[in-house]
Amino acid sequence: MALNTVRYAALDYAIIRDNLPAMSGIRSQEPKVEEAVVRTPKDLVWPSLCWFAGVIVLYVLSIGPVLRITENMNISNPHPAAQFFTHLYKPIEWAYANTFLHKPIGVYYHLWVPDTIDKDGNVKHN
Numbered sequence: 001m002a003l004n005t006v007r008y009a010a011l012d013y014a015i016i017r018d019n020l021p022a023m024s025g026i027r028s029q030e031p032k033v034e035e036a037v038v039r040t041p042k043d044l045v046w047p048s049l050c051w052f053a054g055v056i057v058l059y060v061l062s063i064g065p066v067l068r069i070t071e072n073m074n075i076s077n078p079h080p081a082a083q084f085f086t087h088l089y090k091p092i093e094w095a096y097a098n099t100f101l102h103k104p105i106g107v108y109y110h111l112w113v114p115d116t117i118d119k120d121g122n123v124k125h126n
Helices: 002-023 041-061 063-072 080-088 090-098 102-112
Strands: none
Touching: 041 063, 063 080, 063 102, 080 090, 090 102
């Protein structure tokens, strides 16, 4: 009789041991391994274009504060900073002088330096 009791106790222990994770809410599954996302160059086209467009927009919009600073500090062309900004913003100045963007760029200039540029985007002549 004692032998059967030991056998049943061992059997009960084995059943409990094997079902313990299921009984305690812990599943004895292998840990989930996330699959690495494989990106192709095609997947990077839109993010790259968005970053490029953002940089161009910031470049164009940055000329306004530069105009305000150079006007308020009376920085003229012989000054090295004025020469640097003249070269840096040469493409925008060309677009202002030679393309249909004259009025939109000029109106933007007027927002920053209204004493120099009139509300139609033209340079004021004193």
